[in-house]
Amino acid sequence: MPPSADPSVSVTLAEIARIAGVGRAAVSNWRRRHDSFPAPVGGTDTSPQFALSQVEEWLRRQGKLDEVGSRERLWPEFEALGDRDTMGRAIAAAGARLAREEAGHTTDTTHAGGPPDADAAEGLPYDTGLSDAQRSLVERAVGLARKHGARETFDFLLGRWLDTHVRQIGVTPHPLAALMAEVAELARDGEAGDVGAVLDPACGTGGLLLAAARQWAGTVDAPPSGVPLKLLGQDVDPTQAALAAVRILLAGHSPGRETVWEVDVRAGNTLRADPHSEVCADVVLCNPPFNERDWGYEELATDARWTYGLPPRTEPELAWTQHALSRLAPGGTAVLLLPPGVASRRAGRRVRAGLLRSGVLRAVVALPPGSAPPHSVALHLWVLRAPSGGGADAGAGVLLVDAADVQPEPSGKTQRTGRAAIDWPLLRRRVVSAVRVIQVGDEDGNRSADHAVVPVIDLLDDEVDLTPARHVPKRGTSANLGLRRSWNRFGALLHELRNLTATLSALELGDEEPAGQGTVTVGDLLRAGAVTMRAGQQPADGAVRTGDAPDDAVPMLTIADVLAGGRPSGWLPSREASAGETAGTLTVTVPEEVVVVGAYRAFGAWVDTGAPTVLGSQLFALRVDPTLLDPWFLAGCLRAPANARQAGTHASTSSRIDVRRLQVLRLPLDEQRRHGETFRRLIAFERSLREAGTVGGELVDGLTDGIAAGRLPGNRA
Structure with a gap:
């Protein structure tokens, strides 16, 4: 090139x-x-x-x-x-x-x-x-x-x-898209191979349609027989619709072969002006936009799609649910990814009751947090089936599956944002084994380890709450697996703590401060040129992203993150972070810089070994002259609680720290390094102790739940 x-x-x-x-x-x-x-x-x-x-x-x-x-x-x-x-x-x-x-x-x-x-x-x-x-x-x-x-x-x-553009564009992860297609197949009464058309009314860049192609049309290397599968999509964003169309077409072509599916992706507002209004699809897969307030409540109040009740203004997801049902052929199946509030919000209870009474709602599956954006929320899959010629079976009950407790991958792998990665094979096994109840009518599966088939009459109360965790008994096998993992982690932490304890407990602190040792303030160090200080800044609105980040993303740390445990919850693209640093609108750390929190309630200081990091307001970056100061020594001195008390404003409960008033021991560089190494061990001890407390709390909660549920060995009725 x-x-x-x-x-x-x-x-x-x-x-x-x-x-x-x-x-x-x-x-x-x-x-x-x-x-x-x-x-x-x-x-x-x-x-x-x-x-x-x-x-x-x-x-x-x-x-x-x-x-x-x-x-x-x-x-x-x-x-x-x-x-x-x-x-x-x-x-x-x-x-x-x-x-x-x-x-x-x-x-x-x-x-x-x-x-x-x-x-x-x-x-x-x-x-x-x-x-x-x-x-x-x-x-x-x-x-x-x-x-x-x-x-x-x-x-x-x-x-x-x-x-x-990950902040502006939501994408359904590939494993979840494949799982949604598989769930749709299992919920179709085992009628494999007869799917003629699949619709995604909010297709974005086409991930769910590609999953449908792999589920029902085979691959280019193993094309199916018969009429090609029709993949139908639409999106309000013309650019995403264009990308989805060519993406699916490219996936269906190979040199010397014909396409194994037909593609019809259009741009348009699905709820207001559906470009596929005449479609009768066998399957609908959809990850609709969440929390849209301007979805067309006024102009669509008398729309014929609201068979199960007019969706409230604050419940756009129920509008998408009924839209999906309206585009299904008789007996067709829809699987939608929805926020958990749709299952329980009071405003939507009449529509939920209508879906239950008609028998079209077949299952609600609770997924673990991190399965898809927004990653902090445990999203739900709703499985629906359009009435067939013989009418819906309203007495069959609703399958509720609680897979929200699926543990992270055993390897401990984490995403760039710091969240534990989903164990997708385990999640798939849990969901698929439960959803087979719909397919085969498993009478023994009415109430099992992680799912329950709840009679419709039991759900039609004042709340019509479909949250699986409220109806599914705690999974004993999963609880035992989680306890074993927690005990293993707790044991490893205790081992670390024992090693650190042996080192730190051997330290003998003097009764009095050495004469003539003295201290200097950060302000003194700034004036002497031994330290330079930069204050963190608040990025422009919309600049900070959340969710999965590219490899070169720069994490963004805020006071809220420090209070929540110190792990950044947002990030910026590297180019934007660099441009903001150049323009002076962002503060980005470099390796071995000392970060100091200027808020008394979250006070702390540490060496940023994971730089670069974008610092928010009330956070400060101190860069040392390595010929004069050791960064670990500086961080250790600054983070002393007594230091924070004397440098705080104490004006209110939200008092701040005057970083320039923080004090540092006056020591030769070689002594600083010796002190700095001890501070390193002390910080490691603190982190292990804090994590041990968290894991210990999980163990206490898990054991308490199990014993209270009567699962103590030797328990007799």
């Missing part, structure tokens, strides 16, 4: 590493060893940016330009297009070209009014409005894809686009 056509495109050290196919440390080493390495053109000392064209030329001269990095060289140019929609249209245009070529319909132009083999998607924005330079970028992407694979190249660009 030729060098970047736009010399203004810049890249970070992390992006250079990906382009060259090496680690970031190798790139830093090149900068130190080679005087010819390009000079930064922007960014900051801690996060510099370099001209992509200069970097490519240098790598080529050094023989370090790995072909594996070809797609990585392309992405910064797409990112330089600026706004989300322009980037998305360019990626969709490249995908449309590639899909045509995969289908054997090559063309000499990038202009496309719709995707190949999908006239129903007419009007979606592919290269409409793109400049000549942007079309040239699309051409280079298509040329690259011819060498590295059409689907692989498009998926790479789409993945990077989603990572860049």
Whole structure:
């Protein structure tokens, strides 16, 4: 691929590493060893940016330009297009070209009014409005894809686009999408192989439709027989609808083969002006938008879709639920991902009662937190079946499955945001084994370890609360597994504490302070140049993201995070963090900087070993001169409770710490390092002790629940 056509495109050290196919440390080493390495053109000392064209030329001269990095060289140019929609249209245009070529319909132009083999998607924005330079970028992407694979190249660009705009675009994780499709199949009375059409009325970039294709249409390498599956989608965002259309088309093409499914993805407001209003789908899969207040309550008050009751203004999810039912063929199945409040909010109880009385609501499955955005919420799957010709069976009861207690992966793997990763194989086994009750009519499954088939009459009370945890007995096997894991972790923590105790308990503190030792304040150190201090800042509204983060994301730490345990709950893209640091609107730490909390209620100080970190308000970064101060020694002195008391304002319960008044021992550098090492052990002791208390509390709660439920060994009725 030729060098970047736009010399203004810049890249970070992390992006250079990906382009060259090496680690970031190798790139830093090149900068130190080679005087010819390009000079930064922007960014900051801690996060510099370099001209992509200069970097490519240098790598080529050094023989370090790995072909594996070809797609990585392309992405910064797409990112330089600026706004989300322009980037998305360019990626969709490249995908449309590639899909045509995969289908054997090559063309000499990038202009496309719709995707190949999908006239129903007419009007979606592919290269409409793109400049000549942007079309040239699309051409280079298509040329690259011819060498590295059409689907692989498009998926790479789409993945990077989603990572860049993860806060604005919600994506259903692949394992959850596959699980939803499998649940829909199990809930269809075992009628496998007869799904003709699948609809997603809020398809986003098409993840659920792809899961449906894999569930019911096979793969390109193992195409099914019979009529191709119809994949129908729509989304209010035209850019996402365009990306979904070409993504699904590319997934269904392979050189020398015909598509194994038909695609019809349209842009439109589903509730107000449904572009698929005449559809009768066999399956509906949907992850609708949550908490929309302006969903059309007034103009849709008399809509024919509200068979089970008018959805309240504050219950848009119940509008999506009834919309899904209205688009199902008789006997068709819908699986929706909904927030847990839909199962219990008082405003929606009349509609829930209508769904129960009609027999269309077949199951509610509680998922563990972290299964999908928003990750802090334990979302629910609702399984519904449209009435068939023989009428719905309202007396069969509703299957309630409580899988919210599925533990994290045994490996202890965590996501970048710090949350424990979901054990998807275990979650699938739990949900699938429970949902089979619907499929086979398992009489013994009416009330089991983690699920219960509750008679409709028992649910039709004043609350009509469908929350599974309120009706499902605590799973004994899962509780025992959780207890074993907790005991193992507790034992490991006790071992760590014993080792640290042996070291720390041997310390003998003097009765009096050594004469002439003295202290200095942080203010004194600032004036002497031994320390520089920067105050944390509040980012602009909407700048901080939550949820899954890309590899080069920069975590954002706030006072609320410190109070909640010290783990950052948000993050910013590395480019935005770097730009904010350059502009002086963000404070980003570097390794070995000392972070100090300026609020008395959350006071603390530590060495930021995980830098870079964006600091919020009331947080301060202290950078030491290593020839004068040891950072661990400084952090240990600053975090002393007595130090905080004398430096606090004490004006109110929300008093602040005057960081400049905090005191530090006056010691030679070698003594500082000795003290600093002791402070390291003390901080490790504190963290292990705190975690042991948390795990111990979990053990007490788990044992109390089990014993109170009569599961103590030897218990007799």
